[in-house]
Amino acid sequence: MPPRWWQRQEIIPCQLPVALKSYLKLNQTDSKEISIASGVIIDESAGEVLIGSGTRICHGAVIQGPAIIGANCLVGNYVFIRPGTMLGNNVRVGFATEIKNALIESETVIGPQCFISDSVIDREVYIGAQVRTSNHRLDHSAIHVHINGEHINTGLEKLGCYIGPRTRIGVQVIILPGRYIMADTLVGPRITIEHNLKKGKYILKQEILQTEGEK
Known part of the structure; x- marks a missing residue:
């Protein structure tokens, strides 16, 4: 796990390192390499939207900048991508999913009707339908994280x-x-x-969360 994973730099497309631009194959100007369906809204009023070669954005999607979408991605129908989001290469996002201020690494699949917010999703992750990442406390207090026995107030x-x-x-x-x-x-x-959660397999059995092998 990256140390202090919650501390991410603000996405500023024009300041991306050249190596990252090359990796993501950002090529917004070449219409032959990018498929954007009718009815797609790309809103750059608050920041630039960059899209990589071979990416397909389906009907009804809304993308608000600043945002970066890498090469050969699929952004499904009625997906809502909000500011501060970056998708790596070969990411697939299902119908009506909302992503806000999140880093989604390459080769990840996100199913339909999910909500992914203020999060870091590493490489080759699979997320099924209707998964929710809750991103705030009901009492509006700052969120704490626990790492290696340390209790850290993120201030967020x-x-x-x-x-x-x-x-x-x-x-x-x-x-x-x-x-x-x-x-x-x-x-x-x-x-x-x-x-x-440590590495393992977690399933619900009779309403009790168990690790595989427990009895």
Whole structure:
């Protein structure tokens, strides 16, 4: 897990390193390489939107800058991408999903009707339908995270989660603010993640959250 994963630099497309621009194959001006369906809204009133080669954006999608979408991505129908979002290469986002101020690394799949906010999703993650990353406390207090036994006040009123590489999240999972899930973890459907999860397989059995192998 990256140290202090919640501390991300603001996305400023014009200030991206050349190496990152090359990796993402950002090529907004070449209409032959990018497919944008009718009815798509790209709003650059608050910042630039950059789109990589080979990316397809489907009907009804709304993208608000500043935002970056890498190469060969699929942004599904009626997806809402809000400011501060960056998608790596080969990311697929399903119908009516909303993503806000999140870093989504390459090769990740996000299912339909999800809400991903103020979060970091690492490489090759699979997120099933209707997953929610809760990003604020009901009492509006700053969000704390727990790392290596340390209790850290992030000072942030809004913070989602970190999901490690190759993790798979089942449908209708809810992740509470400031939690992290380690790499290569499997989380079954309809689980509410109230604590950080170490690598493992987590499933609901008779309404009790258990790690595979527990009895």
